[in-house]
Amino acid sequence: MPKKLNLTPYLFLAPALLVIGVFILYPILAVIYYSFTEYDIVTAPVWIGLKNYQQLWNDEVFWLALRNSFVYLLVTPILIVLCILLAIAVNRKLPGINAFRAIYYVPVISGSIAVGYAWRMLFDTNGLINGALLSLGLIKESIQWLAEPALTLPIAMALTIWLGLGYYMMIFLAGLQNIPEELYDAALIDGCNGIQKHWYVSVPGLRPQITFVAVISALAALEVFNEIYTLTGGLGGILNSGVTMVFYLWKQAFKLQHAGYASAIAMALLVITLLFSIVNIRSLERGTEQE
Amino acid sequence: MTAAQTPAVAARRRNRQRHIAETLFWYVLLLFIAAITILPLAWTLLTSLKGPHDAIFSVPPQLLPQDPTLDNYARVWKQLPVGNFFLNSIVVAIATTTLNVLLTALAAYPFAKMKFRGRDTIFYLLLATFIVPPQLTYIPGFVLARNVFQYYDTLVALVFPNLATVFNIFLLRQAFRGVPNDLIDAAKMDGASELRIWWQILLPVIRPSLATAAIITFVTSWNDFLWPSLMLPTMTNKTLPVGLAALQGMFASDLRATAAGIVMTIIPILILFIILQRQFVRGMTGAVKG
Structure with missing residues (x-):
């Protein structure tokens, strides 16, 4: 009997x-053309x-953006290490441990825009950081944290890490809880x-989670925007010190109306x-195969 | 007390002391991390309650407001349509979440339980789009919004492009795979259509995963910024994060008002988090299972 093509799956x-198709596949083709x-x-x-x-090849800002985006990838190993340690710390039966886990999770749901502006207030020349450092005698006069080109990117990266701690911690925690107790006894x-x-036990046991976090957080680092936008007030920092690939794409496409040029940046980003x-x-x- | 007991008792006591010291160590560490986590937000909350005579900047820093006031909130509320921001955010997040979960649950079912031509090809193609930076799609997306769909400067612009996400399809496919085939076969014997099986039998079974997908979609939509900021030039159409950016521009030198704006943006989702805490955490982490 000839098989009839069943339409049901396609309808689903x-x-x-x-x-x-309309909002991801077509745009890729359109960007190539643009x-x-x-x-x-x-x-x-x-x-x-x-x-x-x-x-693009002769654009110094583009190369700077590329460099900044690569530097930004440093958040990935830092997040992996910190979050595994954090997960180990909260993976114990202490009274109130759930409250701690919940508190660590608050930045994740608060949203990078709101939190970004909160950080901008902290690092303001008249912010809490300067006030605290001055009163501890660690600095003599206020530092202009966000007007210092060398500090723009590190502060943004610290913000990204701070925003991600709770999320990746929870992923590693779930992973830890899947590791059989006998392995630790052995x-x-x-x-x-x-x-x-x-x-010898936790880290190998967390391999799937490490892969996941590495891929997800590296993609997020390459696509970072909100942290830069809030901390630099949408300007990208002094001397473009905070300009990343996506920030430059956004600036060229939607601030300067150079959508064609921005599409070339987008292609570079995609590659x-x-x-x-x-x-x-x-x-x-x-790494997994060698196990 | 006999001589034989003494070392054992001493050892037990030493053990207990070690245990107490260890527990203390963990609490100090956990509290320290909690302080780092909460400090920026707590400082923002305290700043938002400060009156005109409370110092924002002083050495040493003044943490608590001397005469707490809600004036800053009133000032922001008067200058900006914060009520609209709230409503817009809620409408967009609910519409996006409901429709997205519906469409991705529909798509996930055949990927998990049906055999058809092109299944794996389509699935891997979908997975590959996962690494496409969303910002890349915003340039053509902007053109579509203005010239084709005509939803520029309306809330529809935030819902439409987010009606289906590869992540949720993947997540729900995993959930459908966990459902025993017997359940589906039995329903088929009774003559139920695939659509009915999906709606009446399978969706209730995978409800925890649906909640996961819904929570992820809701939070993403609620906190989305770049695309909404491109789509919503009119003040009354803005969502909370976009409105907050506008506020930051208007009240740049007024840290008290900025702080009030930040608090107003965070409070709604924080309340939701406190109510649905367990589902939240399971939701955001359940997505990764090896």
């Missing part, structure tokens, strides 16, 4: 695929060949001390995220 898929044009969104795009890419019998036991995700997943998978 249709609405979601339509949305993803990147070869001069386009201000209002008037029709004009084909200019490779000009945008040539301009490690103790083998003579492991408290720290060794985590190194980088692609390469990075492949390398990230590959290397972490290889």
Whole structure:
């Protein structure tokens, strides 16, 4: 009997695929096209060949943005280490431990815009940080934290880490709770001390979570915007010190109306995220195979 | 007390002392981290309650307001349509969440339980889009909003592009996979249509995962900033985060008012978090299972 094509699965898929097609797949194709044009969104795009890419190659701000985005990736290993330690700390039966977990989670749900502006107040010349450091005698006069090019990126990265702590901690905590207790008992019998036991049991046991957090937090780092926007008041910092790939994309497309040029930046960003995700997943998978 | 007991008692006492010291150590550590976590937000809350005679900046810093006041909130409320921001955020988050979970649950079912041509290809294609930076799609998205769908400067612009997310499809596919096939087969024997099976039998079974997807979608929508900031130029149309950015521009030198704005933005989602705490935590972490 010839098999009749069953339409049911396709009907179930249709609405979601339509949305993803229109708002993700089509935009990728459109951005590829726009990147070869001069386009201000209002008037029709004009084909200019490779000009945008040539301009990109000679654009110092673009290279700075690229460099800044790569520097920003440092948040990923820091988050992994801090959050595993934090998860180990809260993975014990103490009275009130749930309250602590909940408190650590508050920044995650508060949202990066609100929290970003709160941090901007803290680091204001007249903010709490200067007040505290002055009264402790650690500094002689107020520091202009957010007007110091060398500090823009580190402060934004600290904010990203602070925002992510609770979220990634919870992921690692869930992972820890899946590790069978017997493995820890065996490690103790083998003579492991408290720290060794985590190194030999917890860390290998958390491999899937580490892969997940590495990929997710690296993507988030490459796509960072809100932290830079709030801390620099939407300007990108003195001397573009806080300008990342996405910030530059946004500025070119929506502040300067250079949508064609911004599309070329978007293509560069896409290639980088692609390469990075492949390398990230590959290397972490290889790590698992060696187990 | 016999001689044989003494060492044992001493050892037990030493053990207990060690236990107390260890517990104390963990509490100090946990409290320290909690302080770091809460300090920026607590400082913001205290600043928002400060009157004109309370110092924002002083050495040493003044933490508590001497004469607490709600004037700062009133000032922000008078200058900006904060009520609209609230309503807009709620409408967008609820609409996005409901429709998104519905559409992704529909799509996830065949991926989990049906055999059809192109299934794996489509699925991996979807997974690959996961690494596309959303900001890349905003340029064509902006053109679509202005020229094709005509929803620029309306709330629809925030709902429409977020009607389906690959992440939720993946999450719910995992959930459907966990449902035993017998359940579906039995319903089919009774002559139920696939749509009915999905709605009446499967959705109730995977309710915890639906809650997870809903919470993730709601929080993401609530805190979304870049796309809404591009789409909503008119003040009364803005959502809370976009309104907060506008407030920050208007009250740049008024830290008390800025602080009040920040608190007003955080409070609603914080209340929701406190009510649904358990679901929240399970929701945000349940998404990763190896």
